[in-house]
Amino acid sequence: MIKFILSVIIILALIGGAIQFVSTVESWALVVNKEAALNSVQTGAMTVWEFFKGLISEADQIKGVDLVVEK
Numbered sequence: 875m876i877k878f879i880l881s882v883i884i885i886l887a888l889i890g891g892a893i894q895f896v897s898t899v900e901s902w903a904l905v906v907n908k909e910a911a912l913n914s915v916q917t918g919a920m921t922v923w924e925f926f927k928g929l930i931s932e933a934d935q936i937k938g939v940d941l942v943v944e945k
Contacts, residue, residue, distance in 0.1 A: 887911040892913075
């Protein structure tokens with residue numbers, strides 16, 4: 875579970891542009907901007923929360939669906 879949470883945080887930071895790839899002729903490195911990483915994770919988490927909140931609220935509005943179980 876911890877690996878999953880850390881993976882989500884890293885993916886959100888990558889998407890938000892908090893991690894940059896810098897290369898020179900002699901070497902290459904990944905540079906992490908801590909402020910951008912925090913902002914990216916917070917924004918991504920709020921986006922995911924709003925998405926699921928919208929799905930739950932729309933589920934109550936579905937009408938005209940009949941579930942019939944026949945044996």
